[in-house]
Amino acid sequence: xxxxxxxxxxxxxxxxxxxxxxxxxxxxxxxxxxxxxxxxxxxxxxxxxxxxxxxxxxxxxxxxxxxxxxxxxxxxxxxxxxxxxxxxxxxxxxxxxxxxxxxxxxxxxxxxxxxxxxxxxxxxxxxxxxxxxxxxxxxxxxxxxxxxxxxxxxxxxxxxxxxxxxxxxxxxxxxxxxxxxxxxxxxxxxxxxxxxxxxxxxxxxxxxxxxxxxxxxxxxxxxxxxxxxxxxxxxxxxxxxxxxxxxxxxxxxxxxxxxxxxxxxxxxxxxxxxxxxxxxxxxxxxxxxxxxxxxxxxxxxxxxxxxxxxxxxxxxxxxxxxxxxxxxxxxxxxxxxxxxxxxxxxxxxxxxxxxxxxxxxxxxxxxxxxxxxxxxxxxxxxxxxxxxxxxxxxxxxxxxxxxxxxxxxxxxxxxxxxxxxxxxxxxxxxxxxxxxxxxxxxxxxxxxxxxxxxxxxxxxxxxxxxxxxxxxxxxxxxxxxxxxxxxxxxxxxxxxxxxxxxxxxxxxxxxxxxxxxxxxxxxxxxxxx
Amino acid sequence: xxxxxxxxxxxxxxxxxxxxxxxxxxxxxxxxxxxxxxxxxxxxxxxxxxxxxxxxxxxxxxxxxxxxxxxxxxxxxxxxxxxxxxxxxxxxxxxxxxxxxxxxxxxxxxxxxxxxxxxxxxxxxxxxxxxxxxxxxxxxxxxxxxxxxxxxxxxxxxxxxxxxxxxxxxxxxxxxxxxxxxxxxxxxxxxxxxxxxxxxxxxxxxxxxxxxxxxxxxxxxxxxxxxxxxxxxxxxxxxxxxxxxxxxxxxxxxxxxxxxxxxxxxxxxxxxxxxxxxxxxxxxxxxxxxxxxxxxxxxxxxxxxxxxxxxxxxxxxxxxxxxxxxxxxxxxxxxxxxxxxxxxxxxxxxxxxxxxxxxxxxxxxxxxxxxxxxxxxxxxxx
Numbered sequence: 032x033x034x035x036x037x038x039x040x041x042x043x044x045x046x047x048x049x050x051x052x053x054x055x056x057x058x059x060x061x062x063x064x065x066x067x068x069x070x071x072x073x074x075x076x077x078x079x080x081x082x083x084x085x086x087x088x089x090x091x092x093x094x095x096x097x098x099x100x101x102x103x104x105x106x107x108x109x110x111x112x113x114x115x116x117x118x119x120x121x122x123x124x125x126x127x128x129x130x131x132x133x134x135x136x137x138x139x140x141x142x143x144x145x146x147x148x149x150x151x152x153x154x155x156x157x158x159x160x161x162x163x164x165x166x167x168x169x170x171x172x173x174x175x176x177x178x179x180x181x182x183x184x185x186x187x188x189x190x191x192x193x194x195x196x197x198x199x200x201x202x203x204x205x206x207x208x209x210x211x212x213x214x215x216x217x218x219x220x221x222x223x224x225x226x227x228x229x230x231x232x233x234x235x236x237x238x239x240x241x242x243x244x245x246x247x248x249x250x251x252x253x254x255x256x257x258x259x260x261x262x263x264x265x266x267x268x269x270x271x272x273x274x275x276x277x278x279x280x281x282x283x284x285x286x287x288x289x290x291x292x293x294x295x296x297x298x299x300x301x302x303x304x305x306x307x308x309x310x311x312x313x314x315x316x317x318x319x320x321x322x323x324x325x326x327x328x329x330x331x332x333x334x335x336x337x338x339x340x341x342x343x344x345x346x347x348x349x350x351x352x353x354x355x356x357x358x359x360x361x362x363x364x365x366x367x368x369x370x371x372x373x374x375x376x377x378x379x380x381x382x383x384x385x386x387x388x389x390x391x392x393x394x395x396x397x398x399x400x401x402x403x404x405x406x407x408x409x410x411x412x413x414x415x416x417x418x419x420x421x422x423x424x425x426x427x428x429x430x431x432x433x434x435x436x437x438x439x440x441x442x443x444x445x446x447x448x449x450x451x452x453x454x455x456x457x458x459x460x461x462x463x464x465x466x467x468x469x470x471x472x473x474x475x476x477x478x479x480x481x482x483x484x485x486x487x488x489x490x491x492x493x494x495x496x497x498x499x500x501x502x503x504x505x506x507x508x509x510x511x512x513x514x515x516x517x518x519x520x521x522x523x524x525x526x527x528x529x530x531x532x533x534x535x536x537x538x539x540x541x542x543x544x545x546x547x548x549x550x551x552x553x554x555x556x557x558x559x560x
Numbered sequence: 561x562x563x564x565x566x567x568x569x570x571x572x573x574x575x576x577x578x579x580x581x582x583x584x585x586x587x588x589x590x591x592x593x594x595x596x597x598x599x600x601x602x603x604x605x606x607x608x609x610x611x612x613x614x615x616x617x618x619x620x621x622x623x624x625x626x627x628x629x630x631x632x633x634x635x636x637x638x639x640x641x642x643x644x645x646x647x648x649x650x651x652x653x654x655x656x657x658x659x660x661x662x663x664x665x666x667x668x669x670x671x672x673x674x675x676x677x678x679x680x681x682x683x684x685x686x687x688x689x690x691x692x693x694x695x696x697x698x699x700x701x702x703x704x705x706x707x708x709x710x711x712x713x714x715x716x717x718x719x720x721x722x723x724x725x726x727x728x729x730x731x732x733x734x735x736x737x738x739x740x741x742x743x744x745x746x747x748x749x750x751x752x753x754x755x756x757x758x759x760x761x762x763x764x765x766x767x768x769x770x771x772x773x774x775x776x777x778x779x780x781x782x783x784x785x786x787x788x789x790x791x792x793x794x795x796x797x798x799x800x801x802x803x804x805x806x807x808x809x810x811x812x813x814x815x816x817x818x819x820x821x822x823x824x825x826x827x828x829x830x831x832x833x834x835x836x837x838x839x840x841x842x843x844x845x846x847x848x849x850x851x852x853x854x855x856x857x858x859x860x861x862x863x864x865x866x867x868x869x870x871x872x873x874x875x876x877x878x879x880x881x882x883x884x885x886x887x888x889x890x891x892x893x894x895x896x897x898x899x900x901x902x903x904x905x906x907x908x909x910x911x912x913x914x915x916x917x918x919x920x921x922x923x924x925x926x927x928x929x930x931x932x933x934x935x936x937x938x939x940x941x942x
Contacts, residue, residue, distance in 0.1 A: 096668035099621065100661040106631045111653055114853045115717050117646075121639025122896045126904055129636035132629035133911045141622035141915075141922050148618035148940055152925050164918075192897070194804035196716045197639070199897040364714055473898030495647035496719045512658055516665055523672050538938035 034391075035045075035490045040112040045476075046506065047104050050467055050513050054098035056468050059173055059220050060227025060262070061091045062166035067254055076155075078535075083247050084162075085150070086532035087231065092147060093523050097516065099140070104509070111349040112502070116493030122199045123189045123206060124179055131175035131331045139168025151537040157260035173220050181212025183484045184475070185281065191383055191487075193363045193376060198482070198487060200352075210279070214269070215475075221265035225432050226464035228259025232439055234528055236457035239448050244531045249286045249448055256439035281485070284478035287415045288422045290314040294338040303423075307416045314419075339412055346385065347408035349486075353386030355379040357396050364539045384487040391491055403523040421470045421477075435460065451471050488548065563902045567802040568892075569792045570901040572635040575878075577908065579871045582635055585626035586743070588865045592620040594747020596663070596690025597740065599683060600646045602763040606676065609683060610942060615754040617667060617942045618926045622919055624663070636876065636904050640805065640894035641878050648710050649703070651724040652696050656913055659692035671942040690747075698739025701870055702732030706805030706821065712807055721883055731785055738778035742859075742866055745771035745843055749856035752847060756931035765847045768855065772844040772862075779836050779866055786873065792818025793880040799892045812880065812888040819873040822839065829872045835845045835865025 065088055072080035106128065109117045117125075142164035148159055182189075188205030189198045232255040238248035286292075290307035292314065301318035307314040334367060359376035360383065362369050388407040389396035399407070439457070442450060479485065483493040565573075595616055603609040616623075635642040646653050662685040670682035706729065711723040728736075748768025755761040785791070794815035803809055823829050839862025848854030874880070877893040895901060933940050 091667055096664040099624075099664040103628065103660050104657050106628050107646055107653060107657060110631075110642045111650055112647070114643040114647035115715075117635065117643035118639055118716055118718075121635055121642060122900050125634075125636030125639055125642065125896070126900060126907075129629065129632035129904060130907055130911075132625060132632040133907060133915065136625045136628055137622060137915045137919070140625045141619075141919055144618035144621055145922055146926060147718065149925055150940055151938065152882075194805070195806050195897075200900050203899070226588070316890050401833065409665075426920065495650070496717065497647065497650060501650050504651065508654060508658055510660060519665070519669060523669060526672070533939075535939065537942070541935065 033499070034219060035499050036497055036502065037494045039496045039499055039506065041490065041495075043112055043506050043509070044108060047101065047108060047509060049472060050517075051098070051101040051105055052468065052472055053465060054094050054101060055169075055173070056226035056464070057094045057230060058091070058098045058169050058221035059095070059223030059236075060225070060258075061087060061230070062162070062169050063224065063329065064254060064258060065091060066163050066166050067258065068251075069162050073155050073159050079246055079250070082532050082535060083250055085535055086247060087251070088146065089527055090234075090524060093520060095143065097520050100516070101513070111505075112495055112497070113483070113493045114489060114495035116353060118197060119488050119493070120189075120198045120484055122197060123182060123186070126203070126206070127179040127182075131179075132170050132326060135170075135172035135175060138164050138166075139172060142168065144495050146255070148184050148271045150535070151539075163536075170220055173223070174216050177216045177219055178207055178209065178212040180475075181209045181215050182206055182470040183482075184215075184479055185209055185211040186484050186487050191360075191380055193360050194367060194371075196360075196364075197243055198484070217269045218266060219471075221262045221269065222464070222468050224262035224267055225259060226468060228255040228262060228436065229432070229464045231255035232259060232436075233461035236454040237528070238531070240451065240454045240458070241549055245448075249443075252439070252448065253443040256436055256443045260433070260436035260440050263429070263436050266450070267426075267429045267433060282337050283339070283342050283411060284413065286337060286342060286420070287413050287418045287478060288474065289336070290317075290419045291336060291338045291417050293340050294335055296335075302419075305419065307419045309412075309415050339415070343408050343412060346411040347404060349382045349385040350388060350404055350407050352379045352395060353382035353384065354389075354399075356381075356383040357386035363396075381486075384482070384484075384489070387492055388481065388489050391489065410481050412430050413478050418474055418478050421474050425467050425474060428463055428470075431460075432464065432467075563898060565902060566907070567898045567901075570898065570905065571801070571891050571895050573905060574895060574901055575871075577905075578630070578633060578637065579868065581626060581630045583867050585623075585630055586746075586867055587860055588623035588626055589620065590694075590743045590863055591750035591859075592616045592623055592663075593690045593694045594745065596686045596747070597694060597744050598747050598751065598767055599687050599690070600639065602707060602748075602760050604759075606679060607677075607932060607935065608760045610671070610726040611755060611930055611932065612669065612751060612761055613666055613670070613942050614935055615751060615930050620917055621664070621666065621920060622922060624660075627660075631788055633904075634788060637896050638878065638889075640716075640807070642888050643891060644710055645700075645704075645708070647675050647718065648708050648720050649700055649727065652700060652727050653729055656693045656696045657742070659689050659696075659821060661689075662686065663689040667942060681738070691741075693776070694740045694743045695736045698728055698736035699732045701739065701890055702729070702735030703727050704879055705786065705870065705874070706731060707793065707814070707880040707885070707888075709883045710881050710887060711884035712887040716806070716808075718887075731789065731791075732784075734785065735781055738775060738782055738866070741771045741774035741778055742862055744768070746856075747860040748847070748861055749852070749859035751844055753852040753856045754930055756929045758932065763765070765850070767920075768847045768859075769844055772840040772859075774867075775862060776837060776840040776844075778793045779833075779840070783833065785870075786819050787817070787904065790816035792816055793877055793885060793888060794818045794821070795876070795890070796885075799876075799890070801892045803892065805893055805895050805897070806888055807889060807893045809893060810928060811886045812877070812890065813885050814882075820839070822872055823877055831873050832865050832868035835861050836869050837865070839863070839865050 038474045065084055067081060068087065069084040072084055145153065145161040146158070146165055149161055153161065160507065186198070187209050188200060188202040190201050191197070192199045231251050233250040235255065238244045239252070289302060289332045291306055292312055302317050302319050305314040305317035356376055356379035361487040362372035363376065386396045388410055389399045389403055389409065391407050392403045393399045438453065442448065442453060481489050481491070485491040595612060599609060599612055617641055665684045666686040666689060670709065710718050710720045712718055745768055748764045748771060751764035752761055752768060792815045793812050796811060796813040797810040799810045839858050842856070842861060843855050843858030846852065846858050870880045878889050878891060878894055880888040
């Protein structure tokens with residue numbers, strides 16, 4: 032493999048995915064906030080709540096268009112840039128993507144049209160139903176894409192088939208109910224709710240500071256504070272650490288996040304500061320809080336969080352076993368009916384992916400020497416300093432949001448909408464959830480390296496046989512297009528916020544106006560007693 | 561575990577289902593693309609453009625999902641096809657995506673500001689977002705019929721020869737133009753049906769008539785080229801239709817005229833090309849007689865007939881290789897596993913009817929012609 036092609040393909044994927052994920056969280060969260068606001072409108076029948084819903088709906092629409100536009104690329108990128116990956120795992124990975132389209136995108140996209148254009152055509156309840164379907168659709172979409180991603184982190188329910196040279200589904204239930212996927216889903220959608228709540232709170236606070244649209248601002252502030260606090264707690268408490276003990280790679284990710292080079296006696300302490308060094312395999316100036324990591328990571332006082340050194344040694348053993356499977360696959364390629372090779376494959380098939388790690392260093396893994404085996408074993412360690420710091424950034428922000436929303440809820444409940452310091456903070460922190468969310472994506476995906484699919488397929492083997500020129504062309508093209516659109520989107524968003532909510536009179540076709548006026552209700556003609 | 565449907569049957573069903581999805585895309589989002597390709601021609605001022613845009617504003621987004629689902633379903637059911645085609649047609653695919661990206665933002669953002677220059681730029685974006693995908697899809701189909709330049713090694717990794725410009729051959733340009741004519745006709749049929757009588761509807765009918773004639777001529781010319789241009793492939797070895805999905809297990813070979821053998825062997829398949837020729841005629845009649853529903857029905861028949869003709873003529877091939885016919889992808893060697901095909905069929909059987917039900921409801925809510933008055937006065941209109 033041409034490593035330049037691999038690195039550019041990763042860059043391309045990271046750019047387009049990180050960019051797409053700037054718009055998704057707001058869609059996930061704001062859609063439910065719209066449901067809450069519109070429910071209040073339907074229950075109370077007070078027009079102010081309709082105007083509130085329509086105002087936030089307008090901002091939702093500006094954001095949603097970008098989410099759809101950038102999401103288009105995601106559906107096809109695997110085939111475009113990760114052709115061998117698509118072949119190798121498409122039998123498993125394609126299914127959740129197709130189900131996402133069928134179950135989520137149709138729902139979201141069909142009802143979003145009714146949500147924007149149905150105000151004068153649907154009853155209030157019907158319109159609320161449309162809004163709810165948009166929220167449900169976008170959240171279903173998150174569910175299925177995280178089932179796909181969860182499988183990359185923890186590939187359950189599938190096995191390699193040497194006849195087709197790919198992974199195939201053996202148990203679909205395990206793919207769908209993958210514990211890593213379920214934990215990721217809750218964590219990710221909650222993060223989206225937090226982002227939307229911070230956004231609504233921030234914009235409302237800006238109105239309160241300016242003394243404008245107070246009707247809308249106070250109500251929105253209260254909704255966002257309550258929804259945000261519940262979500263922020265959910266992000267942290269139901270965070271995705273529950274998956275870390277499941278597989279070697281997840282263990283490696285945890286060890287890398289903690290920069291824990293050697294296994295510590297249980298329960299391990301958590302480092303709040305340190306300077307991890309990838310080359311020296313050590314962490315300098317470490318400051319630790321005792322016990323905490325062991326308790327979070329293993330949920331016990333006796334479970335050990337394995338260190339990087341023992342995990343690398345374990346990986347080396349798996350590479351050696353993987354060579355047995357690799358050798359068997361090569362024999363089966365030459366003669367598919369070779370019974371002995373088939374038996375040999377069965378003994379070591381779970382480690383086949385580890386032998387593939389050697390392809391980065393030698394053309395034929397079976398000819399690898401001890402030095403290459405060592406290199407391949409150490410290649411299972413992801414970028415430790417990056418993970419160490421990004422995780423701390425994300426987690427720190429997560430705790431900050433809990434405090435922020437708790438304060439906001441107290442303010443809302445005591446009707447204290449005039450604390451200028453807090454309102455200024457609320458405006459200032461609008462970008463922070465996006466930073467936390469992008470860091471979270473980076474921790475999850477950098478932590479998965481060197482694997483595209485944990486223990487199954489190394490990332491560098493997954494790329495398409497493209498030229499660097501081709502990939503540069505699309506990177507440049509998407510970057511240009513996305514940058515222009517980003518500027519436009521932000522300007523429109525700011526303009527819509529400055530303009531504020533508008534009154535609404537449903538449009539009536541003129542032909543209705545000429546129809547005879549309704550007969551006066553009988554009660555009007557009956558004199559009061 | 562024994563599944564209630566055998567592997568061969570499931571492969572056939574999934575071949576047909578992908579056809580249904582692609583036709584579903586062309587039938588629904590096809591008129592969105594066509595209407596936007598017509599935007600600068602049928603609408604001459606801002607109000608007229610807004611009328612055209614608002615014929616599809618509430619429903620185009622759901623239509624587009626047919627395209628996204630098409631991608632996802634090919635990934636799930638035909639992973640080789642997904643892996644080889646999108647990387648093999650890399651820059652063409654980039655063009656399509658870049659153009660399609662302009663649509664969601666174009667529809668939403670155009671009306672956010674009143675300046676004519678702002679709106680004119682978005683009109684261009686929407687025009688590109690309609691025309692470019694229509695053209696490139698057709699060019700891609702032409703290249704599939706010619707055979708794509710790829711080979712698979714023993715690990716089943718795909719390698720390519722050729723370039724973006726290499727995709728534009730005389731035949732693929734012809735299929736590209738056919739695709740544009742077909743979708744413009746469909747878009748014109750939609751506009752005729754969806755707009756209140758007036759100058760825009762009048763122009764849509766006129767451009768539609770031109771597109772109907774063009775579609776008819778280009779489809780016939782394409783058929784002639786396929787018959788006498790030496791196109792076609794056939795299986796050179798006996799295929800195990802229930803065997804593992806591995807293209808190396810049975811060889812295919814180039815076979816000039818091979819794309820016609822199915823029609824000779826199964827006469828019922830002739831219904832597709834007949835429909836492809838009949839549809840534009842019906843549409844033309846509908847446009848001339850101002851029977852708008854008939855025009856749209858005719859363009860729909862044309863879409864179904866033309867796409868089905870391509871699929872049926874190639875069966876069992878899905879993506880033949882021009883440089884290494886032995887790497888060709890077929891119905892029998894490029895599918896997902898038996899279990900995955902079955903599970904996905906169950907999912908489709910459950911969810912597709914639900915999707916069709918609420919899509920129908922959405923169209924019913926939005927039923928009725930779009931007129932000048934509503935576009936001017938309704939605050940929700942783009």
